[in-house]
Amino acid sequence: DIQMTQSPSSLSASVGDRVTITCRASQSISSHLNWYQQKPGKAPKLLIYAASSLQSGVPSRFSGSGSGTDFTLTISSLQPEDFATYYCQQSDSTPFTFGPGTKVDIK
Amino acid sequence: QLQLQESGSGLVKPSQTLSLTCAVSGGSISSGGYSWSWIRQPPGKGLEWIGYIYHSGSTYYNPSLKSRLTISVDRSKNQFSLKLSSVTAADTAVYYCATRISAAGSNWFDPWGQGTLVTVSS
Numbered sequence: 001d002i003q004m005t006q007s008p009s010s011l012s013a014s015v016g017d018r019v020t021i022t023c024r025a026s027q028s029i030s031s032h033l034n035w036y037q038q039k040p041g042k043a044p045k046l047l048i049y050a051a052s053s054l055q056s057g058v059p060s061r062f063s064g065s066g067s068g069t070d071f072t073l074t075i076s077s078l079q080p081e082d083f084a085t086y087y088c089q090q091s092d093s094t095p096f097t098f099g100p101g102t103k104v105d106i107k
Numbered sequence: 108q109l110q111l112q113e114s115g116s117g118l119v120k121p122s123q124t125l126s127l128t129c130a131v132s133g134g135s136i137s138s139g140g141y142s143w144s145w146i147r148q149p150p151g152k153g154l155e156w157i158g159y160i161y162h163s164g165s166t167y168y169n170p171s172l173k174s175r176l177t178i179s180v181d182r183s184k185n186q187f188s189l190k191l192s193s194v195t196a197a198d199t200a201v202y203y204c205a206t207r208i209s210a211a212g213s214n215w216f217d218p219w220g221q222g223t224l225v226t227v228s229s
Binding site: 043046094096 | 153154155156167169170171203211212213214215216217218219220221222
């Protein structure tokens with residue numbers, strides 16, 4: 001199985017901050033990497049697919065980059081509605097696996 | 108706009124079978140480029156992919172659950188189902204159904220159902 005790690009596991013930030021979350025795969029997954037946002041009590045929501053493609057309806061302050069084993073999710077200017085947990089997920093091979101999550105909360 | 112809705116028993120006794128159904132609306136379960144997935148999340152923990160099925164009935168299961176797992180599709184009702192046998196407390200989780208979209212050489216899960224909590228307890 002491909003193992004996914006994320007760093008940091010949590011972070012505190014202020015509205016307007018630039019936030020960067022890193023995801024690493026245990027082996028190369030090309031660009032087969034997706035990012036999801038989950039708020040408490042809600043289902044995950046797709047933000048970025050194929051490493052860097054912005055899902056329709058997702059604000060442009062979200063962006064993704066990377067390929068191979070190292071990936072990044074960036075929020076250019078954190079908004080109040082962005083406080084949530086973020087998960088990466090590899091879709092290169094089954095079993096599909098998720099990172100452990102990064103919780104973004106208010107500083 | 109696809110919408111998915113899970114239903115099923117919220118409480119299952121240990122050693123019994125967990126059964127859930129996901130109703131698909133806003134589109135056909137037979138649409139090309141889609142497959143139909145189950146994902147779970149134990150309380151306070153991360154996400155685990157369970158498996159997916161194509162409208163043809165072809166399935167892909169997580170090896171960690173394969174011996175206990177059956178995913179099936181009912182095209183006439185536009186829904187798909189999950190059965191997990193011999194459950195233990197470790198199977199307690201919020202279970203989500205989701206559409207797996209395959210396009211441009213990649214794939215992702217979108218949209219997701221709202222999720223349903225299944226508790227395994229006597």
